[in-house]
Amino acid sequence: MFEPIRLVPRGQPSPFWTYASPALAIVLTVIVSGVMFFAMGKSPGAAVYTFLVAPLVQAGGLSALAVKAAPLIMMGAGLALCYRASVWNIGCEGQFTLGAICAGGVALAWPDLPAPILYPAAMIAGVVGGAATAALSAWLRTSLNVNEILSSLMMTYVAQYLLIYLVTGPWRDPQGFGFPQTAMFSDSATTPILIPGSGVHLGCLFAPLAAIAVWALMSKSTLGFQLRVVGEAPRAARFAGFSEKRLIWVAMLVSGGLAGLAGMFEVTGPIGQLTPQISPGYGFTAVIVAFLGRLHPIGAIFAGLLLALSYLGGDAAQIDLGLPNAVTGIFQGVLLFLLLACDILILYRPRLARPSGANAGAAR
Amino acid sequence: MDRRTFNTLLGGGLIAAATPLSLRGAAAADPIKVGYVYLGPVGDFGWTYQHDVGRKEADAHFGAAQTSVYVENVPEGPDAEHVCSDLAAKGCKLIFTTSFGYMNYTLAAAKKFPAVKFEHATGYKRADNVSTYNIRFYEGRFVQGVIAGKLSKSGVAGYIGSVAVPEVVQGANAFMLGMRSINPQAKLKLILINSWYDPGKEGDAAKALIDQGCDIITQHTDSPTPLQVAESRGILAFGEATDMAKFAPKAQLTASVNVWGPYYIKRIQDVIDGTWKSGDVWGGFNAGMLKMAPFANMPDDLKALAQQTVDDISSGKNKVFVGPLVDQSGATKLAAGQTMDDGTLSGLQWLVQGIEGKLG
Numbered sequence: 173m174f175e176p177i178r179l180v181p182r183g184q185p186s187p188f189w190t191y192a193s194p195a196l197a198i199v200l201t202v203i204v205s206g207v208m209f210f211a212m213g214k215s216p217g218a219a220v221y222t223f224l225v226a227p228l229v230q231a232g233g234l235s236a237l238a239v240k241a242a243p244l245i246m247m248g249a250g251l252a253l254c255y256r257a258s259v260w261n262i263g264c265e266g267q268f269t270l271g272a273i274c275a276g277g278v279a280l281a282w283p284d285l286p287a288p289i290l291y292p293a294a295m296i297a298g299v300v301g302g303a304a305t306a307a308l309s310a311w312l313r314t315s316l317n318v319n320e321i322l323s324s325l326m327m328t329y330v331a332q333y334l335l336i337y338l339v340t341g342p343w344r345d346p347q348g349f350g351f352p353q354t355a356m357f358s359d360s361a362t363t364p365i366l367i368p369g370s371g372v373h374l375g376c377l378f379a380p381l382a383a384i385a386v387w388a389l390m391s392k393s394t395l396g397f398q399l400r401v402v403g404e405a406p407r408a409a410r411f412a413g414f415s416e417k418r419l420i421w422v423a424m425l426v427s428g429g430l431a432g433l434a435g436m437f438e439v440t441g442p443i444g445q446l447t448p449q450i451s452p453g454y455g456f457t458a459v460i461v462a463f464l465g466r467l468h469p470i471g472a473i474f475a476g477l478l479l480a481l482s483y484l485g486g487d488a489a490q491i492d493l494g495l496p497n498a499v500t501g502i503f504q505g506v507l508l509f510l511l512l513a514c515d516i517l518i519l520y521r522p523r524l525a526r527p528s529g530a531n532a533g534a535a536r
Numbered sequence: 537m538d539r540r541t542f543n544t545l546l547g548g549g550l551i552a553a554a555t556p557l558s559l560r561g562a563a564a565a566d567p568i569k570v571g572y573v574y575l576g577p578v579g580d581f582g583w584t585y586q587h588d589v590g591r592k593e594a595d596a597h598f599g600a601a602q603t604s605v606y607v608e609n610v611p612e613g614p615d616a617e618h619v620c621s622d623l624a625a626k627g628c629k630l631i632f633t634t635s636f637g638y639m640n641y642t643l644a645a646a647k648k649f650p651a652v653k654f655e656h657a658t659g660y661k662r663a664d665n666v667s668t669y670n671i672r673f674y675e676g677r678f679v680q681g682v683i684a685g686k687l688s689k690s691g692v693a694g695y696i697g698s699v700a701v702p703e704v705v706q707g708a709n710a711f712m713l714g715m716r717s718i719n720p721q722a723k724l725k726l727i728l729i730n731s732w733y734d735p736g737k738e739g740d741a742a743k744a745l746i747d748q749g750c751d752i753i754t755q756h757t758d759s760p761t762p763l764q765v766a767e768s769r770g771i772l773a774f775g776e777a778t779d780m781a782k783f784a785p786k787a788q789l790t791a792s793v794n795v796w797g798p799y800y801i802k803r804i805q806d807v808i809d810g811t812w813k814s815g816d817v818w819g820g821f822n823a824g825m826l827k828m829a830p831f832a833n834m835p836d837d838l839k840a841l842a843q844q845t846v847d848d849i850s851s852g853k854n855k856v857f858v859g860p861l862v863d864q865s866g867a868t869k870l871a872a873g874q875t876m877d878d879g880t881l882s883g884l885q886w887l888v889q890g891i892e893g894k895l896g
Contacts, residue, residue: 231625236618307656336730340700349660350885350895351636352699352730369648371614440613446697448730449637452611487619491626497577497609 178288179520180232186518193514194464198478200514208502214493222492223485233484235370239442241480242379243268243434243454244522248461249383250427250473251389255467259423260402263309263324265455266432267302269331271432272439273338274301276446279361280343280354287360292359295436302432303425305331310424314417319423328455336448343446346483353444363441375437379476382430389426400424431455460504465512560834568630568808570594571623571798573616575635576733582758582777583732583794587634587657589778590796597801601808604814612637620645624652630807632800633657636701642666645869653812655803658703660882664814669799672820673703674710675849676792677754678856679828680774682845683789684752685722686838687772688715694745696738696762697713697728700895702884704728704756709842709888710856711754714845716890725750726893735761746771752789763787772833779829790842798824818878821850857881862889 205223206216227233247264254261260265276297282290305327312318336352345355363373390396402409402419409416439450461479465471486500576584593603605628607619616638623631624645632655632749639659646654646666654666662668684693685781695711697704708726715722725745729737738755742762745753746769754774755762759782766773767784775781775791799817807814819825828846831839848854857876861869863886870876885895 230622232621239614240618340730349702349883350705351701356640371617410698438614442617444640446639449612452613452615483615484618487607487610487615487622491571491605491619491622494605497607 176525178523178525179516182519182521182525186521189514189517190466193517194466194511196517197507197511197514200510201503202253203509204506205503207494208499208506212495213493218480219254219489219493219495220513222489224481226452226492227481227484227488230488232370235346235367235372236484237477237480238372238376240483241476242373242375243253243420243438243451244458244461244479245379245473245476246375246382246434247427247431247455247458248465248476249379249386249469250430251458251462252465252467252469252472253386253399253422254427255462256390257419257423258406259313259420260308260460261306261322261324261424261427261454262321263305263327264427265326265451265453265456266324266331267305267428267431268435268438268455269335270305270435270450271298271302272435272446272450274298274432275436276343276354276357276439278359279440280446283355283358285360287339290358290360291440294440294497295433298432298436299429300432302435303429304429305432306424310421313424314420320420321351324424332507334448335446339446339448345445352448356445357440361440362444366459371442373437373441378433378437380473383469383473386426386430390469410415431458436452460508464508478507543589553839567598567601567603568804569626569628570602570604571620571628571631572604573610573619573623573631573633573635573638574606574608575610575612575637576758578606580733580758581760581780581783582635584758586778586794587632587796590800591795594800594804597797598804603802610638614641617641617644620654621648621886624649628652630655630804630812653803653807662814662816667803667814667816669803669817669819670703671825673719673794673795673826674706674856675820676713676826676828677707677710678849678854679842679845680754680790681711681716682718683714683774683831683834683838683842683858684711684754685715685718686841687789687834688719688722688752690749690751691719691721692723692725692749692751693892694742694748695724695726695893696741696753696757697726697756698743698757699730700728702882705884705887705895706712706857706881707756709884712888712890713856713861714842722890724891725895726887726891727751728893728895729757731757735759738762739765742766742773743769757806759768760784764861775829781829781832786833788829789833793827793829795825795827818882821846822852863887864889864894865892 202220206220209219210216275294278294280296309320309323312323313320339354340352343354345353366372398414399419402414402416439446443450457479461472461475465475484503489495489499574584578584578588595604598782610616610619620631630653634657636658639656639661642654642656643661643663643666646663650665658670659668682691709779710722725748727741738757739761740770740780742753742765752772753762753766755776760780763773763775763780763784767787772789773787775788775880777794779791779793781788831842855875859870859874863869
């Protein structure tokens, strides 16, 4: 068979394509989705504009983006560290939920404490809640060799049921007519708004700071070096005497703690109470963010912003163009598919086949 | 607002709405833009689907005088506020938010856009530019209970509930009261699945109830799955929110069908006329906000009885929650001859005798 393009191994990863491949993927996504919009009877240019640009230029667009991206960035950065060490924490959603529950518990238990005490206490509770949930998976892995993918994922359901139990049972708002929700948190347990009237809260500032902190930990510390070695060359790590168990604990606690903190910000900030629905799947989207950001904490900032934009664009496309919500899912799917497809350029060089190669086809 | 006031308002609105647009002078003005925020996809064939039917009725009614836009699959979280604000910023003058979980976010968006009117379905918090509206779903449940009382051989029916909100508690209680009005020994097994739309859990709950001896089931969740389970197990069931007969032609006895269109038309007209006021509307059969799907898979005399029950509730002869009402522990909650007032009803948190199961 005649192959117009052949892939030739590069031998070592191309530094150029490591960064160019996501850019190419985004360009191709714009083209492919443009064709899709055209097939749906919309002007491709206008549709792409509505999806990717309009949410940013409209009033309040940037703050909506920051609010939506904050939890994604915080969790994506933690997961980048985790996955670099080949520790597969898939349970961010559950750690997010437990962090929110613990922070909410503190907020509901002592609503009258002054903010300088209550708010930091809620933050610590959020981190502890998320880290403790991840710790369970770390312990199962290190002492009983239970796969952390399964245990962390299953903890997500446990966390969700615990949340439902609490908001429909003991923590239900007595003034809430029996609806499944807690009372609104007091002012001292509410995340401060940084820009009045915009909704941009303290978490939006913490998210990039957390990503930078994770980056510093990974690239500037011995611990970070050990984490990377254990992920890329586990045998070398063993020869060097790095404790794999200790590194699993670190990876799970950092990613779990960040997820818990993200949950804390979400319920004390934009939501303001505990309800059965505190996350539209942020913990799972964060897995995509981590990979889209090349498992690099700084990359997670850009990836978090891009995915947040695709959600906002999805809403805008429904309002402005009457496109169904499924378009958002298709857009994200196309983006991920093309990203993975473009990644092949990092390790392989595409080569156009010469016309003289036609004979070779016959010989086969 | 009591029902009579509402009917007057609705009646007046419908008459006004029926007046040809050309007679009203202002017809040449820009079309009013109306936004709808939906919890599920419009293709859920339940709750959201029925709201979208209402939207389309309003579209057809107003023609060029109105345009509508909807956003589906909006999570009950901060996204809802963003979507509401977005709709308002893009020129919607009236926005319907169609799920309870949008309550605080609707109010937050309403604060930012005081000139835009908001209508929140099934909630209880209002503001100068936020109304609430809901349907007396329990009226349909009583009719279902009467049918179940006649048709159940085991005398045990099953109720798949979502979450223990008053709406669901009212529904289960009304079903039991209807069933016991026919068969005083009847029982109702209640399962809450903590979700409004989860075909997997809904199906499991249906199977569990059937295995426990229920020969008729009803659901307060949005997917047709329980009906399909009933169909495949050869028992009878009721549809929810919309006529689901096509999913279970042999199992569906009837369905409580939510009718939002007339309300949407009236409220849009109010905004056009400048007469919109914040209020709380809770309408049932009488207001035309609830109807029963065609009675099927039952003898003709039962069809007549079911219709009679609908008529009695509609005329106010049957007020459904009438004493004596006794709770699960045997305590009398409402004395004989008394009728439960709407305030008590809308915070209902106890189950009547005969129901097996508990809230939360």
